[in-house]
Amino acid sequence: MFWLPIFLVIFFAFIMVLAGKEGLPGISLIAVLTHTLIVKIAFWEHPLLWMLIFFTVQLWAMFVVTFFQRNRWRSLEKMGSD
Numbered sequence: 001m002f003w004l005p006i007f008l009v010i011f012f013a014f015i016m017v018l019a020g021k022e023g024l025p026g027i028s029l030i031a032v033l034t035h036t037l038i039v040k041i042a043f044w045e046h047p048l049l050w051m052l053i054f055f056t057v058q059l060w061a062m063f064v065v066t067f068f069q070r071n072r073w074r075s076l077e078k079m080g081s082d
Helices: 003-022 025-042 049-081
Strands: none
């Protein structure tokens, strides 16, 4: 029971990394939303809830940073092509 939350985070982080590498922020958003809902529904009474909330915040931060960094790269590429 204690290993299930860790594998949950690893699974969704892996999906987010692949989506970020391919430049698909929508899939990354779906992954982090799904992870948040699973934590809220299935693990709310879990003894390691504090750890799950910490990892969920990290996944949200990874999504936000990836999304804005991707847009910044896009604007820098447009400036270089002019």
